[in-house]
Amino acid sequence: xxxxxxxxxxxxxxxxxxxVLYSLVALGFVLIFKASGIFNYAQGVxxxxxxxxxxxxxxxQIPFSHLxxxxxxxxxxxxxxxxxxxxxxxxxxxxxxxxxxLVEKYVLKHLVNQEPIxxxxxxxxxxxxxxxxxxxxxGADIKKLDVGLPQGGxxxxxxxxxxxxxxxxxxxxxxxxxxxxxxFAGLLVVTLVLFSQYTKTGRxxxxxxxxxxxxxxxxxSLRAIWVIVxxxxxxxxLVAGIMWGSKSxxxxxxxxxxxxxxxxxxxxxxxxxPGAIIGGLIIGVGEKMFEFLIGAPFLGGATENWFxxxxxxxxxxxxxxxxxxxxxxxxx
Amino acid sequence: MNAIDSYVTADxxxxxxxxxxxxxxxxxxxxxxxxxxxxxxxxxxxxxxxxGPNGAGKSSMLNVINGFYHPQExxxxxxxxxxxxxxxxxxxxxxxxxxxxNIALFKGMSTLDNIMTGRLxxxxxxxxxQMMWWGGAQAEEVANREVVEKVIDFLEIQAIRKTPxxxxxxxxxxxxxxxxxxxxxxxxxxxxxxxxxxxxxxxEDMSRFILDxxxxxxxxxxxxxxxxxxxxxxxxxxxxxxxxxxxGDGTPDEVRNNQDVVDAYLGVAHD
Numbered sequence: 001x002x003x004x005x006x007x008x009x010x011x012x013x014x015x016x017x018x019x020v021l022y023s024l025v026a027l028g029f030v031l032i033f034k035a036s037g038i039f040n041y042a043q044g045v046x047x048x049x050x051x052x053x054x055x056x057x058x059x060x061q062i063p064f065s066h067l068x069x070x071x072x073x074x075x076x077x078x079x080x081x082x083x084x085x086x087x088x089x090x091x092x093x094x095x096x097x098x099x100x101x102l103v104e105k106y107v108l109k110h111l112v113n114q115e116p117i118x119x120x121x122x123x124x125x126x127x128x129x130x131x132x133x134x135x136x137x138x139g140a141d142i143k144k145l146d147v148g149l150p151q152g153g154x155x156x157x158x159x160x161x162x163x164x165x166x167x168x169x170x171x172x173x174x175x176x177x178x179x180x181x182x183x184f185a186g187l188l189v190v191t192l193v194l195f196s197q198y199t200k201t202g203r204x205x206x207x208x209x210x211x212x213x214x215x216x217x218x219x220x221s222l223r224a225i226w227v228i229v230x231x232x233x234x235x236x237x238l239v240a241g242i243m244w245g246s247k248s249x250x251x252x253x254x255x256x257x258x259x260x261x262x263x264x265x266x267x268x269x270x271x272x273x274p275g276a277i278i279g280g281l282i283i284g285v286g287e288k289m290f291e292f293l294i295g296a297p298f299l300g301g302a303t304e305n306w307f308x309x310x311x312x313x314x315x316x317x318x319x320x321x322x323x324x325x326x327x328x329x330x331x332x
Numbered sequence: 333m334n335a336i337d338s339y340v341t342a343d344x345x346x347x348x349x350x351x352x353x354x355x356x357x358x359x360x361x362x363x364x365x366x367x368x369x370x371x372x373x374x375x376x377x378x379x380x381x382x383x384g385p386n387g388a389g390k391s392s393m394l395n396v397i398n399g400f401y402h403p404q405e406x407x408x409x410x411x412x413x414x415x416x417x418x419x420x421x422x423x424x425x426x427x428x429x430x431x432x433x434n435i436a437l438f439k440g441m442s443t444l445d446n447i448m449t450g451r452l453x454x455x456x457x458x459x460x461x462q463m464m465w466w467g468g469a470q471a472e473e474v475a476n477r478e479v480v481e482k483v484i485d486f487l488e489i490q491a492i493r494k495t496p497x498x499x500x501x502x503x504x505x506x507x508x509x510x511x512x513x514x515x516x517x518x519x520x521x522x523x524x525x526x527x528x529x530x531x532x533x534x535x536e537d538m539s540r541f542i543l544d545x546x547x548x549x550x551x552x553x554x555x556x557x558x559x560x561x562x563x564x565x566x567x568x569x570x571x572x573x574x575x576x577x578x579x580g581d582g583t584p585d586e587v588r589n590n591q592d593v594v595d596a597y598l599g600v601a602h603d
Contacts, residue, residue, distance in 0.1 A: 199469070200448075200455045207438045207449045214436035217398060218512060219424030219453040 003168035017178035019284020042127035044258025051241030057088035096234030145245035150176040263312035269322030348376030357406035381567035427519035439498035450515030523555035
């Protein structure tokens with residue numbers, strides 16, 4: 001076998017793992033869209049905010065320190081302690097749950113039964129509010145996020161696969177962080193599926209996703225469910241924020257991963273959890289393989305920037321509801 | 333319960349005092365008055381029918397009872413207490429279950445899961461416990477599952493337990509919806525046109541289930557129905573509505589002989 005064949009496999013595996021990260025973001029969209037019919041534009045910013053908060057807690061940053069310093073002329077910035085990662089993650093999760101509660105209480109509650117476009121606009125407002133609020137709280141500088149996950153290429157895999165391709169091949173290069181991200185994303189999805197299938201709250205979540213009126217009639221509080229859904233979406237955003245933040249630092253561009261989730265949703269369908277996973281994998285593998293096989297040799301490279309959107313466009317033309325989305329049937 | 337108020341029907345069921353009293357209910361949507369100053373009661377253990385031509389305000393009345401609509405005027409009394417403005421899910425917790433005119437099932441879920449949602453008001457374990465599947469969560473799930481299995485046996489829908497309800501034929505969907513309401517073991521069961529769009533055989537089955545529910549579990553039932561034959565057969569007392577007003581109230585025989593009711597259904601000659 002030529003070395004290029006093995007490089008192809010390596011590209012494929014890396015594509016899979018990149019796809020898992022896309023899936024993580026898409027998952028947050030699907031959860032909220034299913035339960036409340038809202039396309040939550042703020043999902044990407046939620047990931048950024050979660051990551052910022054996590055770094056802030058870990059480093060013992062004083063929230064709003066810039067604001068306090070400006071008003072009172074003080075010069076405070078850190079508490080002077082470092083929290084262990086796990087404790088900081090739990091605290092951040094609590095912040096995200098509080099956030100979900102506040103969103104329900106001050107935004108969603110007042111917009112019940114409004115047009116989807118109004119709700120969408122509300123989430124755009126929410127996104128910019130959160131972005132500004134996050135900067136105000138933790139500062140706008142680029143932060144390094146390290147929760148103790150191993151980084152860099154896995155040397156063991158590299159060393160033990162080098163013999164495959166002869167002299168030109170140096171073994172599979174797989175990033176440790178990517179592999180851990182895959183493991184965590186897998187666990188997260190399995191947990192979510194088990195939770196929604198086998199618990200009464202999960203059943204209530206699915207019920208609300210199907211029919212609001214019927215859900216009310218069996219005693220489900222829509223508001224309670226919305227808080228739960230936004231909390232879970234906050235948790236998913238936190239996981240995505242940790243993975244992307246560890247990879248490329250915590251900065252504004254982190255919130256743009258939401259844009260990468262859009263083609264995933266068009267492929268997988270806005271209402272399907274498995275769709276979000278498969279869609280993410282197809283996009284991840286698709287864009288890496290396209291770059292490797294066609295983009296780099298023939299098109300001058302950098303096809304990764306647009307390939308996903310092209311694929312989504314093709315899907316929109318031939319299967320507008322996505323691979324797993326609910327069929328769009330209009331009765332006449 | 334007031335002993336003087338209760339009586340025994342010809343087929344041996346005991347009808348108790350009023351559980352639900354609607355007092356001078358008026359409901360408006362903007363300039364349209366859907367319900368105009370209507371009062372009536374529902375007694376414990378009875379089958380109470382609400383009938384009337386299309387647009388008479390029957391479904392609106394059911395929506396007032398289960399809290400989807402809040403009347404501008406009038407009071408709702410439940411179990412001898414005036415009910416304050418409540419959310420529908422709180423009213424469901426008080427023991428009022430319902431079905432809908434246009435079936436409102438959770439289409440992506442199986443028959444079993446749909447009926448399980450009817451048990452939600454009876455389940456109390458917290459989120460953490462459910463998530464870890466420890467503590468009471470598992471025992472609770474099993475206990476409630478038993479109730480659901482009884483409902484499934486009762487409605488003779490064992491064969492479709494695992495089928496997603498979106499794929500079921502209309503008659504079965506109606507039955508699953510009744511099952512979901514029954515699983516809540518309601519004190520008051522509201523049925524909005526349980527037999528709409530059914531053929532004769534399906535109607536007979538549904539009538540039998542409704543009567544059996546009332547007879548075996550003593551469930552109080554209020555139902556809206558268009559088929560007069562069915563109503564006359566299964567209802568103890570009937571409220572007749574027309575253009576948002578009450579034009580008749582009494583036993584099927586009384587209502588049948590009420591001139592206003594006959595006029596509303598057959599039309600009056602204008603001369």
